[in-house]
Amino acid sequence: QINSGAATHMMITGTASQNAGEAQTITIRAVDASHNTATGYTGTKSLTFSGANSSSSPATVATANGTNFGTATSIVFTNGVATASVVLYKAESALITTTDGTINATGNSHELAVTVLPSTFSKLAVSLASPQVNGTGFTGTNTLTAQDAYGNTVTSFNPSGNNITVTTSLTGSISGLGSGVNNVLNQAGDFSSGVANLT
Numbered sequence: 001q002i003n004s005g006a007a008t009h010m011m012i013t014g015t016a017s018q019n020a021g022e023a024q025t026i027t028i029r030a031v032d033a034s035h036n037t038a039t040g041y042t043g044t045k046s047l048t049f050s051g052a053n054s055s056s057s058p059a060t061v062a063t064a065n066g067t068n069f070g071t072a073t074s075i076v077f078t079n080g081v082a083t084a085s086v087v088l089y090k091a092e093s094a095l096i097t098t099t100d101g102t103i104n105a106t107g108n109s110h111e112l113a114v115t116v117l118p119s120t121f122s123k124l125a126v127s128l129a130s131p132q133v134n135g136t137g138f139t140g141t142n143t144l145t146a147q148d149a150y151g152n153t154v155t156s157f158n159p160s161g162n163n164i165t166v167t168t169s170l171t172g173s174i175s176g177l178g179s180g181v182n183n184v185l186n187q188a189g190d191f192s193s194g195v196a197n198l199t
Contacts, residue, residue, distance in 0.1 A: 005032035007041040007080065010105035012096055012112040014086070020055065020119045020150050023087045026112060028098060028105070030080045037080040045082070046072045051096045051111060055089035057125070057151025062088045064098075091118045091152035119148035121157050124164065128198070137176070142198040146191060153194040159185045166198070 007030035014026035030041035049069045052062035064084045067073035075082045088094055096112040097105045105111055125147050129140025144164070146157035164185040166177050177198065178185040190196050 004036040004038050004040070004080070005034065007031065007038035007103055008033045009103050009110060010098060010100075011035075011110045012098065012105050014096075014112050014114070016113060017115040017117060018088060019117050020089050020091055020148055020152050021087065022119070023085045024114075025083050026086050026096070028075065028077075028082045028084065030077060030103070039079040041080045042077050044074050044076050045100050047075045047084075047098045047100050048072045049084075049086070049096065049098045052088045052094040052114075052116070053090045053092060055150035055152065057147070060089040060150055062086070062090075062094075088114065088116045089150045091116050091148075118152040118154045118156075119150065121146050121154045121162065122149040123147050125151070126198075135172075138199050140199070144185075144196040144198055146194045155194040157191050157194045158188050159190050159196075160188050164190075164196070 009031060011029045011031055012026055015024045018024045030038040032038045048071065049064040052069055054061045061068040063069065064086050065073050065075070075084055086096065094114045094116055096114060125145045128142045129138070132138050146154040148154055166174055166183045166185065168174055174183050177183040178187070178190050185191070185196055
């Protein structure tokens with residue numbers, strides 16, 4: 001009978017991609033120096049997760065079992081193995097790691113690399129250069145960006161299935177936008193990687 005040694009570090013496994021705002025269940029395994037599961041590492045442990053950034057609009061922190069990354073949360077291990085539900089919000093390449101303050105899951109591919117994809121289209125963000133000159137065409141960078149609920153750019157957005165009408169409450173009129181009519185963005189080419197040029 002060969003028993004495992006004491007836990008020296010952790011290894012996290014899970015799915016390599018997930019959508020912003022959706023949960024995935026990850027597995028945390030405490031291992032000894034030879035990568036055997038450290039079965040003696042058992043019971044409730046206080047782990048702090050990190051490696052994923054907050055979304056921008058609104059600012060939303062990644063969570064593990066409902067606790068924000070950067071804050072310790074209780075995780076129950078059985079014979080060296082535990083699971084946690086992780087929700088990530090910023091579209092990015094995240095590298096999830098954790099620590100109990102003594103052993104951790106960093107380096108040597110012990111972290112979990114996750115590609116966080118934008119969620120579905122939820123809102124638009126307008127960005128206009130200022131100042132502009134009355135009665136002339138806009139100059140500078142002026143954009144309309146399709147975003148999910150967390151402010152990630154929805155690069156696959158296609159206005160042909162979700163027409164966007166550009167209007168103003170100011171005097172005067174808008175002209176020259178879109179390949180449709182009445183300043184309606186309704187063609188696939190009106191947005192490029194989720195961004196429309198309003199100039």
